[in-house]
Amino acid sequence: xxxxxxxxxxxxxxxxxRRWARAGFAYLLLILxxxxxxxxxxxxxxxxxxTDPLGYPPTLLSPQLAPANWxxxxxxxxxxxxxxxxxxxxxxxxxxxxxxxxxxxxxxAAAPTATVPRRRPGGGLGAVQQIDYAADYAVVAxxxxxxRRAGVHGADAQAGEFVTYRVTVTYPGxxxxxxxxxxxVESASRAIEFVSSTLPPTRLERLGLVASFQAVxxxxxxxxxxxxxxxxxEARSVTxxxxxxxxxxxxxxxxxxxxxxxxLFIATTAGYALARLRFPGRNLMxxxxxxxxxxxxxxxxxxxxxxxxxxxxxLSSLWGQATLLNSLPGLLFVTALNAGPVFIMKQFxxxxxxxxxxxxxxxxxxxxxRFSRVVxxxxxxxxxxxxxxxxxxxxxxxxxxxxxxxxxxxxxxLPIGLLTFRNVYxxxxxWGLILAGAILSALPVIVxxxxxxxxxxxxVTYGGGKE
Amino acid sequence: MRARGREFLPAxxxxxxxxxxxxxxxxxxxxxxxxxxxxxYDLFNAPQWVGxxxxxxxxxxxxxxxxxxxxxxFAAIVTTFQTIGALLSASAVNRRVRGMTxxxxxxxxxxxxxxxxxxxxxxxxxxxxxxxxxxxxxxSRNAPIILTFVIVMVLAQxxxxxxxxxxxxxxxxxxxxxxxxxxxxxxxxxxxxxAAIIVTTALALLGYLAPRExxxxxxxxxxxxxxxxxxxxxxxxVPLPLAAIMFQNIFxxxxxxxxxxxxxxxxxxxxxxEAAALDGANSVQQFFYVTVPAxxxxxxxxxxxGLIGTLQMFxxxxxxxxxxxxxxxxxxxxxxxxxxxxxxQLPEVGFASAAAMFLALLTLIIVxxxxxxxxxxxxx
Numbered sequence: 001x002x003x004x005x006x007x008x009x010x011x012x013x014x015x016x017x018r019r020w021a022r023a024g025f026a027y028l029l030l031i032l033x034x035x036x037x038x039x040x041x042x043x044x045x046x047x048x049x050x051t052d053p054l055g056y057p058p059t060l061l062s063p064q065l066a067p068a069n070w071x072x073x074x075x076x077x078x079x080x081x082x083x084x085x086x087x088x089x090x091x092x093x094x095x096x097x098x099x100x101x102x103x104x105x106x107x108x109a110a111a112p113t114a115t116v117p118r119r120r121p122g123g124g125l126g127a128v129q130q131i132d133y134a135a136d137y138a139v140v141a142x143x144x145x146x147x148r149r150a151g152v153h154g155a156d157a158q159a160g161e162f163v164t165y166r167v168t169v170t171y172p173g174x175x176x177x178x179x180x181x182x183x184x185v186e187s188a189s190r191a192i193e194f195v196s197s198t199l200p201p202t203r204l205e206r207l208g209l210v211a212s213f214q215a216v217x218x219x220x221x222x223x224x225x226x227x228x229x230x231x232x233x234e235a236r237s238v239t240x241x242x243x244x245x246x247x248x249x250x251x252x253x254x255x256x257x258x259x260x261x262x263x264l265f266i267a268t269t270a271g272y273a274l275a276r277l278r279f280p281g282r283n284l285m286x287x288x289x290x291x292x293x294x295x296x297x298x299x300x301x302x303x304x305x306x307x308x309x310x311x312x313x314x315l316s317s318l319w320g321q322a323t324l325l326n327s328l329p330g331l332l333f334v335t336a337l338n339a340g341p342v343f344i345m346k347q348f349x350x351x352x353x354x355x356x357x358x359x360x361x362x363x364x365x366x367x368x369x370r371f372s373r374v375v376x377x378x379x380x381x382x383x384x385x386x387x388x389x390x391x392x393x394x395x396x397x398x399x400x401x402x403x404x405x406x407x408x409x410x411x412x413x414l415p416i417g418l419l420t421f422r423n424v425y426x427x428x429x430x431w432g433l434i435l436a437g438a439i440l441s442a443l444p445v446i447v448x449x450x451x452x453x454x455x456x457x458x459x460v461t462y463g464g465g466k467e
Numbered sequence: 468m469r470a471r472g473r474e475f476l477p478a479x480x481x482x483x484x485x486x487x488x489x490x491x492x493x494x495x496x497x498x499x500x501x502x503x504x505x506x507x508y509d510l511f512n513a514p515q516w517v518g519x520x521x522x523x524x525x526x527x528x529x530x531x532x533x534x535x536x537x538x539x540x541f542a543a544i545v546t547t548f549q550t551i552g553a554l555l556s557a558s559a560v561n562r563r564v565r566g567m568t569x570x571x572x573x574x575x576x577x578x579x580x581x582x583x584x585x586x587x588x589x590x591x592x593x594x595x596x597x598x599x600x601x602x603x604x605x606x607s608r609n610a611p612i613i614l615t616f617v618i619v620m621v622l623a624q625x626x627x628x629x630x631x632x633x634x635x636x637x638x639x640x641x642x643x644x645x646x647x648x649x650x651x652x653x654x655x656x657x658x659x660x661x662a663a664i665i666v667t668t669a670l671a672l673l674g675y676l677a678p679r680e681x682x683x684x685x686x687x688x689x690x691x692x693x694x695x696x697x698x699x700x701x702x703x704x705v706p707l708p709l710a711a712i713m714f715q716n717i718f719x720x721x722x723x724x725x726x727x728x729x730x731x732x733x734x735x736x737x738x739x740x741e742a743a744a745l746d747g748a749n750s751v752q753q754f755f756y757v758t759v760p761a762x763x764x765x766x767x768x769x770x771x772x773g774l775i776g777t778l779q780m781f782x783x784x785x786x787x788x789x790x791x792x793x794x795x796x797x798x799x800x801x802x803x804x805x806x807x808x809x810x811x812q813l814p815e816v817g818f819a820s821a822a823a824m825f826l827a828l829l830t831l832i833i834v835x836x837x838x839x840x841x842x843x844x845x846x847x
Contacts, residue, residue, distance in 0.1 A: 021653035026562035033560055034573040037722050041577050043598060044588040056596040056683075270485035279478035292493050296779045296830060298803040299823045302503060302816060303496035305807070306510075312491065337492040342485060367477040396581030398782050403804075415583040419786060422587060426790060431591050438587045442580040449579045453572050456579060457726075 041442075048227055048435035051202050051214065063200045064224050072199045073223035080181055080217025086229070087219030089134045089181040093171040095217055098146065099185055099197040102153040104160040110188030111143040114167040119182045134181040141168040153195070162195060169216075179233070180215035187211075199223070227436035234433065235421070237410050245437065247410050248417035252395055252441075255328060255413055259394035260387050262336050267386065268379070271345025272371050276357070286346075292339040297399055304334050305403055324404075326411055331404045335397070341386055348382040349375060385455040392445050392456075414441040503820035509813040521821035531822060533794050534802040538778055538826075540705050541713060541798060542833070546773040548717045553724035553769065554762070558754060560725075561732045571729070574722040582782040589715040590787065593688040604684040612667060612676055620663035627655040649749060689791045706795035712783045720776070724769045731765040732758065767841050771834055778830050799826045 035042075047053040049064040063069050077087030079095045089095075103109040118135040147164040167185060185201075187194060187209050194204065194211050199218075201211035218226060235244040273279075274286055308324040311317055312333065316324050324330030357374055365373070376383075401413045409420060418441060421434050449456055479486075504521055506514035525531050560570070577585065592598040606613070631648045648655070670676040687693070688711045695704050705713070735758065743753045759766075781800040797805070799822065806819035 017654045018652070021657045022562075023564055024657060025653050026560075026564045030560055030562075030564075030567075030570045033556060034570055037574050037577060040585070040588050040592060040598075040718075041580070044591065047591075053591065054594055054596050056601070058598050058601050266485045266488065269481045273478045273481035277474045277478040277481065279475045282478075285482070288489065288493075292489065294775075294831075295493075295497065296800065296823070296827050298779070298781075298800050299500050299820075299827045300493065300496040302803075302807055302820055302823065303499040304492050306499075307491060307496070333488075334492055336484075336488045367474075367481070371481070392579060396583075398582055398785075402785065415581050418583050418587060419788070422590070422786065423789065426590070431594075434587055435591060438584045442584045445579050445581075446576065449572075449576060453568075456575065457568075457571060 044435050045439050048432065048439050049224055050432060051226070053431045053435055054429060064226070069199060070220040070224060073218045074220040076199060076217045077219030077222065080219075081177060083219050085219045085221045087215065087217045087222040088177055088179055089138070089171060089217055090177040091137075091171050091174050093169070093181075093217070095169045095181065097167045097169075097183065097185075097198050097213075097216055098164055099167065099211065100162055100164045100195045101187060102151075102158075102160055102193045102195050103163050104153075104158050104191060107160070107189070107191045109145075109148075109161065109163050110192065111145060111165055112167075112185050112187050112192075114140050114143055114169075114183060114185045116140060116169060117182050117184050132176045132178045134178045137171050137173075137175045137178065138181065139170050139172055141170065143167055153193070181217045183213040183216040185211045185213075225436075227432040228440065230433050231437045231440060235424075237408070239408065239410065242410070244409055244417065244420075245440075248412055248414045249441075251328070251411065252413040252415075255331060255397075255401075256391050256394035258328070258332050259335060259397075260390050262332055263338060263341050263390040264383065264386060266336060266338075267341035267345045268376065268383075269371075270342045272349055272375060274342070274346045275349035276354075276375075277367070289339045289342055289346075292337065293343070300337075301399075301403055308334060308404060326405055326407060328411075331400060334404065335394075335400050338390075341390065344386065345379070345382065348379055352378055384452075385458065388448060388452045388455045389459055392448060395445050500820045500823060503817050504824045506817045508816040510816060511813070514817070517817065521817050522825070524818065525821055525825060528818075530794065530797065531802060534797045534799050537705070537709055537797060538780070538799045538829075540702070541709065541716075541780060542774055542777040544703065544705070545713050545716050545720075545777045546770060548713075549720045549724060549773055550766065550769055552717060552721045554728055554759075554766070556721060557725045557728035557732060558758060561729060563733075571726060575726060577719060578723050583786055585719050586715065586783050586786040589711070590689075590790065593711045595685050595687055599688070600684045600686055603686070604681065607684070608678045608681050611679060612671065615670060615676055616663050616667045619666045620659050623659035623662040624650075624655060627658060628652065631655065651750065689787070692792050692795055708787065708791040708795040712780075712787065712796060715783065716777070716780070720773070724773070727765055727769060728762060731762050735761045763841075767838070770837055770841065774834055774837060775830060778833065779826065799829070 043058075043060070046060055046065070047058070047062075050062040051064075073087070074084040076095060076097070078084045080093045081088035081090035083090075099112065101109075101112065116135045116138040118133050120131070143165050145163060146166045147162075149162050150160075151162050152159050153162070167183070169181065169183065184205075185194075185197075190207075190209060194201075194208060197211065199213070199216065202214040203212055204210065205212050215222065215226070222229060231245050232243045236242065237244055237247065274282065274289070305325075307313075308330045311321060311324050316322070316329070321327060321329070324333065352375060356378070357370055396415060397413070398415045401416045402419075405412050405416060409417070412420065418434070418437055421437050425431070425433050503514065505516060505518060507517045507520075508514035628648055628650055631652070635648060667676065686707070688707050691707050693707050695707060695710055697704070739757050739761070740753055743757050748756060779800045780798050781804065784796050784798055784801040785804070787796055793805075803819050803823045803826065806815045806822065808814065
């Protein structure tokens, strides 16, 4: 008896061990898979703050993510334009940057030379703008030595001295506020090696001889989110000078909003008719809806492009548009053909018991009031999902905006605007700006997803539950 | 019958918005595409009827044949890998644990962002100095360490399983209990994992294990017409930029399909696995004889969606755009667009329409074929 009890006890312990181990491995696997799938997105988000996201070898962290540098950037921003957050270079500025060099024994210490170069920030779309150059207003004071201590440096522990110099840049008199103050500090000789500075330089040029700062007074946010600011400020419309990225974001919001309205209207009305009303040709109609989901867009876009070009046989000239190409109404017309939501609403209406409607019918209510007062309020959960998912669909829509919205840049939506970014900045290797733009454009749907996860996940499992 | 007539007018009113859109942008567009495909039309001169000439010309057009080859290879390879990948990863994470909802959302999150965002990120990763090449370099540099880790873990696990089986057999002799130690026994695996970590770290600290000296990998994934090297099987020999798009597509579609599989897996009754276990089926056998058959309907759906999605792949080609040679990535869908908007040349509307019709037909045939084959497979 006791032997079997001991056996049972032993077995229970065995099982418990395995339960714990199994759960542990389950979480380990789940975490690994999450990291794998989220990896590219997270890595891109971390890299989007780097000055050069193609720096080799790639790292997860960058100087931009170090709080000590935020503090230095805020101090310099305050000195440059009394703006600790976003920095700049304004009249009255008195910017002090300290740089430390290593002078090996036997070498004469000599002060580096500092210059404010006349450098245009980035290329691409920013190149057409008129900008003020800090170089035209800045005065560089003679470089002074502020400290000196003995020490060893480098892998071979070379003996020598660390000498710290202060570079002072001022903005005397009046003038415009300039967005950034670039600075190049050139070491006196190759033997004297740059070690550190108040704010890390953007890059070391000419084999470490020149410490080059893209903006030496960035402000804390300007330092961390420099690429993000460039997304908004650098790409500007040729005609109005507005920020293109702002326009694209606004356009995408407007497009997504109206797309949701159109989808809701068409899907509920058509879905209701297909689910509830009996009329000749109903089955044919339903087959057509199913068929419309399967035909590739490439078959339809040729004719649809021409129809839009001619303003739907001149119909659009009624409201003063000769063509519907390059216009939001055109985009809304052509994307109104979306059979999926019709199908979903039809399914949903069929799940509402007829009796509910029949009680309303007794009162002699019209079809419209039966639809709008009885059925539609009951469909609220389905409508919620439809709103969220069609907003996301419109926000991410690529093909039709690409075909319909071509010129000028001002009318584009975010996805095709990002394509402009790729064409303009990708070829010059300026990926910081592209990644920042991509992450920014993804933010609204990611927030939407986090808030309304349930709707999205139901969408996936609904796909799986079909058939 | 009376109801039918009475409801005709209201039905028409309700359907009118949708009907108008359907008529103009679907029926009319479809009919016109068919018509255009039999004509020679450049948007400026009136269409000229040319019969089947466009369709014949398709098959002597080098660009079209390249696009066709790319599309077919893309569809076959991507659908295969994404389906198998999704199925395997779903069964790996198919655990009934707390917080599953959180992880499912985490898996799905990249899929809610736009194709442009994801493609741009991958375009960046595939640069010559980008993350993918670095990852390859890092793995090949640390190969000795990784290999040692794996070998130690496998050995430790094998040893433990043998010992445990022997001990169990001795202890259970005559006790009338049926119990066995599986090869992937989680408790033993945890011990093996710890052992592998300790041994590898110790060897590395003692200086017996060090990363290899290897050159930085700098594969040119994008600006090239080069194909995957000949050491790969012939059906994988695609242009490198297309391989990059394939990798991206497989990687980014797996989570979505994996969630579909996962939802279906959680519906498979536990009793089926228990019955199989009683019959002595190990976890691999359970996977092939219980899980796979039960998932047949979802597999069906996943393959269909995968085939349609891959055969009509357009976005990535358009987004890679000028950063890759067109012929290395062109697909049928992009071919149609390219002939319609050829930039400086005259659009070839008729030719583009014929290619579009071909694409639609190809999709239809392949999907039908797949459904017939899979259905027959399921009934066997």
